[in-house]
Amino acid sequence: MRILLTNDDGIQSAGLKALADALVGAHEVTVIAPDRNWSISGHNRTMDRPLRISDVEMGEGYKAYSTDGSPADCVALANLGFLEQKPELVISGINHGNNLGDDITYSGTVAAAMEGIISGIPSIAVSMDIEPIWPVDVGAQFVSRLVEQITKHGIDPDVLLNVNLPNIPHDEIKGVQVTTLGRRIYEDQLIKREDPRGKTYYWIGGRVIRNEGDKGTDVAAIADHFVSVTPIHMDMTNHRLLETLRGWDLRF
Ligand code: MN
Numbered sequence: 607m608r609i610l611l612t613n614d615d616g617i618q619s620a621g622l623k624a625l626a627d628a629l630v631g632a633h634e635v636t637v638i639a640p641d642r643n644w645s646i647s648g649h650n651r652t653m654d655r656p657l658r659i660s661d662v663e664m665g666e667g668y669k670a671y672s673t674d675g676s677p678a679d680c681v682a683l684a685n686l687g688f689l690e691q692k693p694e695l696v697i698s699g700i701n702h703g704n705n706l707g708d709d710i711t712y713s714g715t716v717a718a719a720m721e722g723i724i725s726g727i728p729s730i731a732v733s734m735d736i737e738p739i740w741p742v743d744v745g746a747q748f749v750s751r752l753v754e755q756i757t758k759h760g761i762d763p764d765v766l767l768n769v770n771l772p773n774i775p776h777d778e779i780k781g782v783q784v785t786t787l788g789r790r791i792y793e794d795q796l797i798k799r800e801d802p803r804g805k806t807y808y809w810i811g812g813r814v815i816r817n818e819g820d821k822g823t824d825v826a827a828i829a830d831h832f833v834s835v836t837p838i839h840m841d842m843t844n845h846r847l848l849e850t851l852r853g854w855d856l857r858f
Pocket of ligand 1: 614615644645646701702714715
C-alpha cells in the first residue's frame with residue numbers, strides 16, 4: 607500500500623520514525639511532516655503564505671520531507687501533486703500523548719487524519735501515553751498489524767481510525783477494544799501574572815482530573831489497559847435534532 611506518514615510533533619519525533627521503520631518493509635512509505643511542533647493546533651491549513659519543502663535524511667528505504675506548514679498542509683501537499691501518486695492511506699503519529707474523547711478536536715495529529723478523509727483517503731491517527739517511558743516500537747508494531755487488516759478487509763475512503771495505546775509493558779496490554787469517543791474532564795485554569803516590564807499576561811493551563819470512562823469508550827479502554835480503536839467520520843450533523851428543528855417556526 608502507498609502510505610503517507612505525518613504527525614504534529616515534528617519531523618524529528620521518534621514516534622514518526624518508528625512508524626516509518628515498521629511499515630517500510632511491506633509498504634511504499636513516504637514521510638512529509640512539519641519542521642516544528644504543532645501539537646494542540648487543531649485543524650488548520652496555510653493559505654496566506656507559500657510553503658517550503660526540504661529533503662530529510664531519516665531511514666532506509668523511504669523518502670522523507672519536512673515542511674514549514676501544518677500537519678494538514680502535509681497531507682494536502684501529498685494529495686495535490688507534490689507526490690507523483692496520491693497516497694492510499696494516511697497515518698498520523700505516533701503522537702506523544704493520547705488523544706481521547708474531546709481531545710480530537712484540539713489535536714494536530716487527528717487533524718492530519720481528518721484532512722486525509724476530507725481528501726478521500728482513509729486515515730489512521732495514532733497516539734500513545736507518554737509516562738513513564740514511551741515505547742513507540744510497540745505502537746508501531748500494532749499499526750503494522752492494523753494496516754495488514756485494512757489490506758485484507760478494505761476500508762472506505764471516509765473512515766478515520768483513531769488509535770490510542772496505553773503506556774505499560776508490552777505483556778501487560780490486555781488486548782484491543784473497538785470503542786466510541788468518551789470524555790476527559792480537564793481542570794482548566796487561568797493564571798494571571800506580571801512580566802518583567804510590569805505588564806500583565808495570562809496563561810491558560812489544565813490537567814486531567816477525571817477520565818469519565820463509560821464502558822465501551824476510548825477513555826475506559828485506556829484506563830483498563832487496552833489498545834483503543836475508534837472509527838470516526840466527519841458528519842457532525844446532529845441527526846436527533848433534525849425533526850425537532852423542522853418543527854420550529856423558523857420564518858425568514
Ligand atoms: Mn503532538
